[in-house]
Amino acid sequence: xxxxxxxxIKIDGICACVPSHTVDNTTFGAELFGDRIEDTIRVTGIxxxxxxxxxxGITALDLCIEAAKKLLEHHTLTPSDLGGVLFVTQTPDxxxxxxxxxxxxxxxxxxxxxxxxxxxxxxxYVYGLWLAGLMAKSLxxxxxxxxxxxxxxxxxxxxxxxxxxxxxxxxxxxxxxxxGADPWFFGFLTDGSKHDVLLVxxxxxxxxxxxxxxxxxxxxxxGVRRPIDIRMDGMAVFNFVVRNVPPVLTEVLKNAGxxxxxxxxxxxxxxxxxxxxxxxxxxGISRDKMPVSLNRYGNSSSATLPVTICxxxxxxxxxxxxxxxxAGFGAGLSIAAASIEMGPCICPxxxxxxxx
Numbered sequence: 163x164x165x166x167x168x169x170x171i172k173i174d175g176i177c178a179c180v181p182s183h184t185v186d187n188t189t190f191g192a193e194l195f196g197d198r199i200e201d202t203i204r205v206t207g208i209x210x211x212x213x214x215x216x217x218x219g220i221t222a223l224d225l226c227i228e229a230a231k232k233l234l235e236h237h238t239l240t241p242s243d244l245g246g247v248l249f250v251t252q253t254p255d256x257x258x259x260x261x262x263x264x265x266x267x268x269x270x271x272x273x274x275x276x277x278x279x280x281x282x283x284x285x286x287y288v289y290g291l292w293l294a295g296l297m298a299k300s301l302x303x304x305x306x307x308x309x310x311x312x313x314x315x316x317x318x319x320x321x322x323x324x325x326x327x328x329x330x331x332x333x334x335x336x337x338x339x340x341x342g343a344d345p346w347f348f349g350f351l352t353d354g355s356k357h358d359v360l361l362v363x364x365x366x367x368x369x370x371x372x373x374x375x376x377x378x379x380x381x382x383x384x385g386v387r388r389p390i391d392i393r394m395d396g397m398a399v400f401n402f403v404v405r406n407v408p409p410v411l412t413e414v415l416k417n418a419g420x421x422x423x424x425x426x427x428x429x430x431x432x433x434x435x436x437x438x439x440x441x442x443x444x445x446g447i448s449r450d451k452m453p454v455s456l457n458r459y460g461n462s463s464s465a466t467l468p469v470t471i472c473x474x475x476x477x478x479x480x481x482x483x484x485x486x487x488x489a490g491f492g493a494g495l496s497i498a499a500a501s502i503e504m505g506p507c508i509c510p511x512x513x514x515x516x517x518x
Contacts, residue, residue, distance in 0.1 A: 207435025211460030225332025245303025283493025286464030329460025
């Protein structure tokens with residue numbers, strides 16, 4: 163594991179947004195899983211998901227912009243005060259140009275701002291906090307972190323490994339330089355040898371989109387997918403997480419000088435309920451300190467952390483200071499964890515898109 167510390171940065175505001183369209187997994191998965199549907203939902207913990215309706219044209223950029231606009235409405239900062247924007251996504255509007263440049267224009271940021279995109283999966287929000295924090299310190303100005311995904315567009319409804327998992331979401335977080343803020347402690351682990359455990363096989367340079375990319379096929383693992391759909395070896399992901407995430411979190415707490423029982427909130431990537439309960443148990447943090455949002459919103463990859471913060475903790479973060487332990491883990495395979503003092507800050511909560 164690689165460790166580092168980031169001084170002089172605070173989270174000044176956070177907002178998240180999900181599509182208003184809801185999928186009930188009991189109904190959606192009845193034909194695929196038959197009598198096993200309730201057992202499957204019980205293990206994953208995902209009963210309903212928020213997804214962009216097929217053909218709606220709603221993108222991760224749309225969801226993030228909605229969250230950013232609401233956050234700025236409640237904040238004393240103006241768009242011109244922001245020194246830059248960092249956009250974390252693996253489902254951008256286009257390969258060219260980048261989402262962050264478009265976001266800067268849509269939000270009215272100055273032409274002198276910095277605009278950066280980075281491609282991360284489930285560990286992306288914690289990586290985003292680190293990178294956006296470094297940007298804010300270097301620029302000596304607030305930076306807007308946008309993090310969103312629309313993986314439902316690339317998930318086969320006929321693949322048992324993924325059909326009931328993925329939701330869509332976007333988020334906006336403002337990071338501001340503050341020399342009086344407590345240091346943030348990070349830990350990172352990467353195992354690229356297992357890159358094919360969670361993979362979209364076609365559609366980019368290695369295997370270009372072609373005339374067969376939209377055809378559903380029967381694959382050796384029993385799944386029925388298009389080559390542009392997510393392929394996941396769920397057991398391999400589970401094993402990677404339960405073996406590696408607890409030691410990374412334990413090391414982060416050690417570096418921060420924080421005992422496990424002093425953590426106020428454990429914020430874990432919302433991938434699978436049974437899996438994250440195992441992680442919490444291994445590091446000795448009680449279940450009641452681990453908020454859960456996947457039961458209603460699904461797995462929106464890196465965006466699950468801000469969705470959980472905004473749906474479960476908005477009230478307390480507006481008035482209280484919380485010692486939080488965060489971890490994102492998955493595609494890469496990658497882990498990013500952090501010990502961060504969070505709050506009080508602006509937190510308008512969780513929005514729906516489109517709104518009323």
